[in-house]
Amino acid sequence: MAELVGIFEQIVLLAVLGLDELAYGRAVLGEVEDALARERSVTAGAVYTTLDRLEAKGLLASRLEEGTPERSGRARRFYRITAQGATALNTTRSTLDKMWQGKPWPLEVLA
Amino acid sequence: MTPNTPPRSLERVLLLLLPAHHREAIAGDLQEAYAERATRKGRLLANRWYARQVLSLAPQRFTLAEHLLMGLTLFAILYGSWFGIMELVLRHPGYLGREAISGTILLQAVLTLLFLALPGVASLRFLVALGCLPLLYLVSLVVRGLVHGADIEGYVLLMAMCLASQSLLTAYVLRRRHSPGSLTSGA
Numbered sequence: 001m002a003e004l005v006g007i008f009e010q011i012v013l014l015a016v017l018g019l020d021e022l023a024y025g026r027a028v029l030g031e032v033e034d035a036l037a038r039e040r041s042v043t044a045g046a047v048y049t050t051l052d053r054l055e056a057k058g059l060l061a062s063r064l065e066e067g068t069p070e071r072s073g074r075a076r077r078f079y080r081i082t083a084q085g086a087t088a089l090n091t092t093r094s095t096l097d098k099m100w101q102g103k104p105w106p107l108e109v110l111a
Numbered sequence: 112m113t114p115n116t117p118p119r120s121l122e123r124v125l126l127l128l129l130p131a132h133h134r135e136a137i138a139g140d141l142q143e144a145y146a147e148r149a150t151r152k153g154r155l156l157a158n159r160w161y162a163r164q165v166l167s168l169a170p171q172r173f174t175l176a177e178h179l180l181m182g183l184t185l186f187a188i189l190y191g192s193w194f195g196i197m198e199l200v201l202r203h204p205g206y207l208g209r210e211a212i213s214g215t216i217l218l219q220a221v222l223t224l225l226f227l228a229l230p231g232v233a234s235l236r237f238l239v240a241l242g243c244l245p246l247l248y249l250v251s252l253v254v255r256g257l258v259h260g261a262d263i264e265g266y267v268l269l270m271a272m273c274l275a276s277q278s279l280l281t282a283y284v285l286r287r288r289h290s291p292g293s294l295t296s297g298a
Contacts, residue, residue, distance in 0.1 A: 026140035045167025048137055052294040067139050070115070070146060074139025 002091040003057065003084075011035055012050045013089055016060060016079045024065075024076040025051070051079060059085035115146035117161045125165045129231045133294060137168070168294075170230060176287065177227060180280040183273060184220045190270055191216035215245050216274070223281060230288070240285055243278040250275045 005013065015031035016023040029047045036042050054060040060079050067074040081089075116122075122138065129137055141164055149157035173181065195213030198206045219242035226235040253271035256263050 024140070025136055026143050029140065029144065043167030044137070044141060044164040045169070048133065048168065049294045052133070064136065067135070071139035071143050072116075074135045074142065076139065077133075077136035 003059070003088040004092045004095060005054075005059070005088050008046070009050055009054060009059075010089065010092060012047060012054065013059065013081060013085060017081055017089075021078075023080065024078045026076075028079065054085065055079070057084075058082060059088050115149060117142060117145045118158055121158075121161055121165050125168065127229045127231045128165065128168050128170070130294065131231065131233065134231060141165075170228060173227070174284075174287065176280055176284050180223065180277065180284050181227060183277045183280060184223045186273060187216050187220040187277060190266075190273070191220060194270070212249060215242075215249070216270075218242065219246060219277075223277075227284075236285065236288075239281060243281050246274045246278045250278070 011032055012028065015028045015035065019027050019031060025048065028051065029042070029044055032047050033042045051060065051062075055062055059082060061082050062077050062079045064075045064077055067076055122142075125138055125141065126134055141161065144164075145157050145161050148160055191213050195210055195217070198209045198213065219239070222235060222239050222242055225232070226239045229235060250271045253263060253267060257268075
């Protein structure tokens with residue numbers, strides 16, 4: 001059975017997906033910061049820990065590439081979604097869509 | 112420090128916190144982001160942002176075994192200090208030997224806490240593993256005393272039990288943390 005991913009994991013996976021070939025740590029952090037700027041502040045710890053966990057679960061794969069002078073030659077770690085990651089995102093989305101079916105949107109705020 | 116590089120002291124802390132596998136990439140990412148922020152918002156705000164990111168990368172999630180080890184280690188600091196202070200005050204014959212025991216207990220406790228907090232320092236792993244040996248030796252002395260019917264005080268027995276548990280848990284945590292690349296503790 002395919003894995004369901006949590007909301008923050010989905011955001012990180014979608015950031016990686018959106019960045020495509022340019023999905024290295026800092027770019028992912030920037031995307032997630034932009035996505036959540038109004039909702040809450042995002043820290044590097046949250047993003048890198050999630051990237052690490054997703055990689056450990058096999059939903060992401062990473063490779064190191066040479067660094068540039070503006071980062072003192074430190075390597076960049078690029079991420080890409082694996083087939084397992086794509087399946088997990090699909091399953092999560094279809095599960096949520098199914099659950100939302102027939103429900104009003106946006107929900108009325110009850111006092 | 113040049114205008115576009117993070118404060119060196121904070122960067123050093125970051126490097127201590129990060130496991131070797133991630134050190135270069137994350138430090139480079141944050142350096143890039145810092146430079147961009149410093150240009151856009153000024154050094155002061157960039158420094159504050161960088162400090163926050165460094166703190167966020169400190170180990171925050173510990174496994175149950177690590178929590179237990181932390182508890183036992185803090186308890187070891189308590190009884191190790193108490194034992195050392197009492198021996199220093201009473202100065203019974205041979206107290207220097209017991210001071211050495213107290214020092215060993217405290218040193219191992221401090222090393223263990225540092226090991227848990229700073230996954231980026233590989234040498235701590237070795238020192239903590241090495242530090243289990245004198246603890247187990249102390250436990251073996253108490254066990255030998257018990258076997259030979261020596262009169263052993265209750266607090267010594269309690270300390271020996273705690274030291275034995277601490278050593279076993281340390282070995283377990285060291286084994287679990289053998290994957291040096293993980294940012295999440297105990298993975």
